[in-house]
Amino acid sequence: MRDALAVSRSKNHLATAVVWTVAIVVSASFLLLISNIVWEGMGQISWTFLTDTPRNAGREGGIAPILVSTLLILAVCIAVSVPIGLGAAILLAEYSSDQHRFGRFIRRSLDVLAGMPSIIIGLFGNAFFCITLGLGFSILSGGLTLACMVLPIFIRAAEEGFRAVPDAYRHNAAALGLSQVTTLYHVLLPVALPAVVVGLILGIGRALAETAALIFTSGYVDRMPGSLLDSGRALSVHIFDLSMNVPGGERNAYGAALVLLILLLTINLMTHWIMRRFFRSRSVSP
Amino acid sequence: MGRAAIWMWAGLWIWLALGLSLSGCSKDRQPTTQTGNKLSGKIVLTGSSTVAPLASEMAKRFEALHPGVRVDVQTGGSSRGIADTRQGLADVGMVSRSLKRNETDLMAFPVARDGIGIIVHEDNALSQLNVDQVAAIYTGKVTNWATVGGSNAPITVINKAEGRSTLELFLQHFRLKNSEIRAHVVIGDNEQGVKTVAGNPHAIGYVSIGTAESDAEHGVPIKLLPLDGTEATTNTVADGSYPLSRVLHFVTKEEPTGLSKAFIEYARSSAVHPIIEVQSFVAMAP
Amino acid sequence: MSRWRRDKILLWALRSCACLAGTLLFLIVLFLFIEAAPALSNIAFTHFITDTGWHPVEGLYNLSPMLMGTLWATLGALLVATPLGVLSAVFCHYYAPPAVATPYRRLIELLAGIPSVVYGFWGLVMVVPFIAQYQPPGASLLAGIIVLTLMILPTIALIADASFANVPSHYLHSAAALGLSRWTTVAQIILPTAKPGLITAIVLATGRAIGETMAVLMVCGNVVNAPQSVFEPIRTLTANIALEMAYAVGNHRAALFVSGLALLIMIVALIILAERANGHRQHA
Numbered sequence: 001m002r003d004a005l006a007v008s009r010s011k012n013h014l015a016t017a018v019v020w021t022v023a024i025v026v027s028a029s030f031l032l033l034i035s036n037i038v039w040e041g042m043g044q045i046s047w048t049f050l051t052d053t054p055r056n057a058g059r060e061g062g063i064a065p066i067l068v069s070t071l072l073i074l075a076v077c078i079a080v081s082v083p084i085g086l087g088a089a090i091l092l093a094e095y096s097s098d099q100h101r102f103g104r105f106i107r108r109s110l111d112v113l114a115g116m117p118s119i120i121i122g123l124f125g126n127a128f129f130c131i132t133l134g135l136g137f138s139i140l141s142g143g144l145t146l147a148c149m150v151l152p153i154f155i156r157a158a159e160e161g162f163r164a165v166p167d168a169y170r171h172n173a174a175a176l177g178l179s180q181v182t183t184l185y186h187v188l189l190p191v192a193l194p195a196v197v198v199g200l201i202l203g204i205g206r207a208l209a210e211t212a213a214l215i216f217t218s219g220y221v222d223r224m225p226g227s228l229l230d231s232g233r234a235l236s237v238h239i240f241d242l243s244m245n246v247p248g249g250e251r252n253a254y255g256a257a258l259v260l261l262i263l264l265l266t267i268n269l270m271t272h273w274i275m276r277r278f279f280r281s282r283s284v285s286p
Numbered sequence: 287m288g289r290a291a292i293w294m295w296a297g298l299w300i301w302l303a304l305g306l307s308l309s310g311c312s313k314d315r316q317p318t319t320q321t322g323n324k325l326s327g328k329i330v331l332t333g334s335s336t337v338a339p340l341a342s343e344m345a346k347r348f349e350a351l352h353p354g355v356r357v358d359v360q361t362g363g364s365s366r367g368i369a370d371t372r373q374g375l376a377d378v379g380m381v382s383r384s385l386k387r388n389e390t391d392l393m394a395f396p397v398a399r400d401g402i403g404i405i406v407h408e409d410n411a412l413s414q415l416n417v418d419q420v421a422a423i424y425t426g427k428v429t430n431w432a433t434v435g436g437s438n439a440p441i442t443v444i445n446k447a448e449g450r451s452t453l454e455l456f457l458q459h460f461r462l463k464n465s466e467i468r469a470h471v472v473i474g475d476n477e478q479g480v481k482t483v484a485g486n487p488h489a490i491g492y493v494s495i496g497t498a499e500s501d502a503e504h505g506v507p508i509k510l511l512p513l514d515g516t517e518a519t520t521n522t523v524a525d526g527s528y529p530l531s532r533v534l535h536f537v538t539k540e541e542p543t544g545l546s547k548a549f550i551e552y553a554r555s556s557a558v559h560p561i562i563e564v565q566s567f568v569a570m571a572p
Numbered sequence: 573m574s575r576w577r578r579d580k581i582l583l584w585a586l587r588s589c590a591c592l593a594g595t596l597l598f599l600i601v602l603f604l605f606i607e608a609a610p611a612l613s614n615i616a617f618t619h620f621i622t623d624t625g626w627h628p629v630e631g632l633y634n635l636s637p638m639l640m641g642t643l644w645a646t647l648g649a650l651l652v653a654t655p656l657g658v659l660s661a662v663f664c665h666y667y668a669p670p671a672v673a674t675p676y677r678r679l680i681e682l683l684a685g686i687p688s689v690v691y692g693f694w695g696l697v698m699v700v701p702f703i704a705q706y707q708p709p710g711a712s713l714l715a716g717i718i719v720l721t722l723m724i725l726p727t728i729a730l731i732a733d734a735s736f737a738n739v740p741s742h743y744l745h746s747a748a749a750l751g752l753s754r755w756t757t758v759a760q761i762i763l764p765t766a767k768p769g770l771i772t773a774i775v776l777a778t779g780r781a782i783g784e785t786m787a788v789l790m791v792c793g794n795v796v797n798a799p800q801s802v803f804e805p806i807r808t809l810t811a812n813i814a815l816e817m818a819y820a821v822g823n824h825r826a827a828l829f830v831s832g833l834a835l836l837i838m839i840v841a842l843i844i845l846a847e848r849a850n851g852h853r854q855h856a
Contacts, residue, residue: 008753015755016667022656023663026725027676030683033694033722057339057477087589095586106594113597115776115839117783119810123832124600126817127607133305136330136375137360148600151593179575181582209687212785212810216817219360230328231358236689240786243693245474247481247506250697257690264685297595298602300588363819442709447794448628449819465627470709470805472794474815485701488708 034261040251041258049255054222057246058238063256065224069139069232070208072225073218076143077150077207082200084147085154089196090184092155093162114152121148122213130217137231142218146210150203157202161195162188194278198271205267208260211236235260326354329545333360333367333380334451335475336400336494337534341380343561344553357549361475364451368392371539377546379537382494383451393542394535395550399568401495401531402452402459403518405480407487408507412436415511421460423490426468431488444482444491445469451532452476456492459530477501483508495523499566524568534567604832611826620830626796626812628824635834637798641806642838644713644799645788646781649720654774656721657728662758664729665736677733684726692790695719700791707803711793714802719787724777731776735769736762768850775846782838785810809835 052062088106096103125145135141165188173183189196211234219231220241233241239256242249331341338361345357359380362370367379368389385394404420406412412435415423422428423441432438445467446453457464471489473479476497483489484506495518498510510518513529522528536550552558559569605612615633623634660680664673699718704710739762747757763770793805794815807815809831820828 008756012753012755015758019659019663019667022659023668023676026656026660026729027679029722030679033691034682036698037690037694084589084592087586088593091586091590095583102590106590109594109597112840112843113600115779115783115843116597116600117779117785117810117835117839119783119785119813120604120832120836121600123607123813123817123829124603127603127829128305128599131373131375132603148596151596155593180579181575184582205685209685209689211687211689212814215814221358221360226356230356231360236687236786239689239693240790243696244790245477245481247477247484247501248504253693257693260687260690264687265682268682268685296588297591298599300592301595301599304592361818365821366819369821440708445795447815447819448626449816449821449824454629463627463630465625465630465632469795470793471711472796472805472807472815474819486704486709 037254037257037261040254041261044251044255045258049252050259053224054238054252057249058222058242058252059246059248060252063235063238063252063259065222066233066235066238066256067259069218069225070235072139072228072232073142073146073214073234074204074207076140076228077146078200078204080144080147081150081154081203085151085199086158086196088151089155089158090162090188093159094184094188110152110155113148114156116149118149118210118213121145122216124148125213125217135229137217137219137221138229139218139225139232140228142214142232142234143228145213145217146207149210149213150207153206154199154203157199158192158196161192161199164195165191194274198274201267201271201274205264205271208263208267209236210234211240215240235263325352325545325548327545328356328358329377329549330375331357331359331378331380331536332362332370332376333537334364334382334534335361336382336452336497337380337397337536339497340398340534340562340565340567341536341553343565344558345549347558347561348549348552351552352548355545363449365449368537371537374539377538378542378550381451381535381537383455383532383535385535385537392537392539394537395554396533396535396570397553398534398562398570399523399531400534401518401520401523401528402455402492403495403498403510403530404490404492404513405483405498405508405510406490407483408509409487410436410509412511414515416514417460420513421462424460424462424468425466439488442470442486442489443468444471444473444479444489446479446492447472447474450474452492452494455530455532480506480508495520495528496566500564503566520563520566520568533570601836604829604836608826608829608833611823611830614823615827628816628820628827631823633827633830635809635831637796638807638809638812638831639834640798641713641792642782642808642810642835645716645720645792645806645808646778648713648717648802649724649781650774650778652717653721653725653728653777657725657773657777658732658763658770660725660729661732661736662762664733666754666758666762680726680729680733683722684730688723688784688787689790691719691723692787695787695791703803709793709805711791711805712803713792713799713806715791715793716788716806716808717802719791720781720784723784723787724780727777727780728773731773732766732770735766735773738769739765771846771849775842775849779839779842782835782842783810785814789814809838 049062051064053065055061092103125141129135129141129144130137169187173187214234214237218234220233221231222233225232235256239253242253338359342359345359348357349355364381364383367381370376371379371392404415419434424443428434429441431441471482473482476493479491479493480498480501483491499520502508512518516522516528518528523531538546542550562569619633620635623632625632626634664677668676695715699715700710703712703715743761747761788808789811792811794807794811795805796807797804799806812831813828817828
């Protein structure tokens with residue numbers, strides 16, 4: 001009995017050592033990664049880097065047109081996914097129960113869509129938006145393709161938000177004789193808004209990080225876009241291109257990577273802030 | 287299933303309707319107008335990644351000469367350039383080889399000459415390779431630099447991805463089939479080849495001489511090996527003594543008009559010779 | 573307009589939105605099939621598994637080395653990332669003092685949001701040259717596994733963390749009352765209780781690893797090759813699409829859409845497998 005106890009105790013010590021080692025190795029390797037990018041990127045980032053155009057295939061100069069293209073692609077993505085996503089989320093939350101076949105069908109297809117590799121969505125975007133609809137390599141094609149990726153994430157989050165609104169609100173609104181449009185607009189939407197915003201931010205984060213779906217939809221052109229039908233290079237595509245295709249492009253790739261990390265970190269912090277402000281009890285898992 | 291199927295069809299129809307209206311908007315996206323001597327509008331060039339940097343530079347100058355004109359240059363390989371031009375996705379295609387027998391439906395305009403050169407790292411002791419040695423290295427019969435007179439180190443063979451005309455010409459010249467090649471790294475663009483060789487002292491690759499020469503001048507640690515005793519430089523390409531050279535073309539579907547015509551004429555005029563030289567290509571004899 | 577009319581219009585508008593979202597998946601699958609159709613009808617199915625290689629220009633369309641590439645890279649990354657990720661979560665919940673656990677969790681959350689292209693970039697400038705010092709050329713299955721591991725580890729750690737948080741606290745109190753050691757509690761009580769969550773974590777991580785494109789494209793060397801060792805280059809299905817798509821025409825392009833279909837089948841199989849494993853539980 002005493003031996004068994006000793007074995008168990010030494011096992012326990014061993015396990016403690018292993019768990020701590022894992023934690024240290026994991027955090028060390030990640031700190032190495034982040035500090036490397038921050039350290040090398042810091043030297044590149046300056047006001048001129050953000051406002052200058054890329055020169056000499058991006059080895060010199062800045063990333064201004066790339067930031068503009070990225071923002072335009074995001075804007076298209078948001079402009080398309082928010083109305084469609086909100087509509088779908090409201091229908092799923094307010095008008096269809098779990099048993100409802102239509103609702104179940106949509107939920108299920110969205111779940112599969114959420115797990116779809118982005119390159120497949122990119123293939124689809126290229127075939128559908130660029131070629132079938134004739135939009136070509138353009139910011140519009142890229143934004144629409146990203147919207148396909150963002151929709152399932154956004155709908156899920158927004159649906160949760162509407163479901164979390166207590167039924168008492170609906171009953172009171174009905175008792176007051178408010179129409180459904182009014183109820184939705186003045187009662188439900190304001191309460192569900194934080195969840196909708198969180199869903200939107202999560203979607204933007206995913207869209208901002210995306211590369212594979214954009215390389216054959218929004219293209220490589222690194223100039224200032226003149227319209228939504230022009231090709232525009234997103235920040236992530238720029239990092240990819242500088243590091244793979246441009247000898248001597250690493251320094252500016254570090255700079256662009258740091259800018260992207262800062263943008264994503266800001267988004268992450270915003271999500272946390274909204275979560276903490278409006279739903280104290282829940283934790284975030286992006 | 288009945289209801290779900292109906293909804294699915296409804297959804298697909300809505301997509302179709304939205305799609306048609308979107309593509310309707312995009313149909314009139316190319317108002318290439320020419321009033322008097324004033325050009326305006328937009329043309330799209332796609333195709334060879336070898337020609338693309340040259341075409342971009344030409345496009346920048348052309349845009350500077352004609353405000354209100356936009357020339358978008360997309361990379362995608364010669365075959366893609368041909369396919370896009372046929373489908374009307376591109377106004378002008380870029381092709382880094384002569385047209386094949388089944389491509390004579392297109393009009394081709396020679397723009398410049400270029401060679402394909404074998405590159406190794408600057409620190410590689412080797413000073414030249416003959417055709418048989420290159421073939422032996424690429425088919426995996428020789429795997430160490432010592433066998434061909436270099437230092438004792440394993441060779442890293444860099445090949446191009448399927449569908450590139452640089453690959454086709456290389457194979458043709460060395461009488462190889464791509465399935466015989468034993469590569470260690472497969473790359474896309476010329477610049478990626480240069481970059482991979484620059485980062486690996488034991489690598490061998492083949493790229494456009496234009497790209498390699500201008501990169502080497504910018505301090506990228508690579509060198510071009512002579513092929514069968516002929517130096518791989520723009521001079522030997524120019525006088526025709528370098529054995530592995532090709533003509534870079536612009537192609538169009540029909541007799542070019544308007545903006546396309548003006549751009550192709552500009553690209554074939556002596557005004558662009560300095561650009562061609564800076565890019566280390568060889569201007570066509572007038 | 574009467575309010576009933578307005579409500580009706582609202583309902584129809586909502587229905588159309590939901591219809592659009594719900595049929596998107598089918599539209600995607602439909603288009604994959606339409607684009608793959610030339611290859612599927614011109615090339616016998618056996619070509620995709622028995623040809624001597626992937627050389628679409630020569631009419632050889634064997635996808636199996638790339639299928640293997642995807643599987644090896646995913647499997648390798650899972651084997652490393654799963655124990656590390658789960659132990660990370662164990663550390664956060666049961667070993668670390670609160671002053672360490674919170675920043676550790678924040679770090680993992682931050683990492684989960686880092687885009688794959690940044691992981692790929694880091695792999696390209698740090699990992700590949702490092703491996704090349706010992707086993708050139710460096711761009712290899714091993715580099716791919718390392719980068720994928722870093723990418724999916726935060727996913728596993730975060731979901732495992734969340735499922736540990738759902739373990740009822742009286743389990744812990746009972747274990748403490750029985751005088752069980754910490755490791756015994758974790759191994760005998762916590763891990764079995766949290767198992768469904770851990771399976772979800774592994775499934776999501778697998779999906780992410782299979783579907784990852786840019787990071788593997790940047791570090792794996794992209795040679796179509798059934799690897800004999802981890803130092804050999806590989807090409808995954810996703811990298812194949814990204815590398816050749818821009819240059820492909822005709823049957824070649826259609827064959828790449830067939831790669832896309834193969835990828836889709838893998839993902840759907842994974843989802844079905846996951847649902848089997850978890851019964852009919854709704855996953856998050």
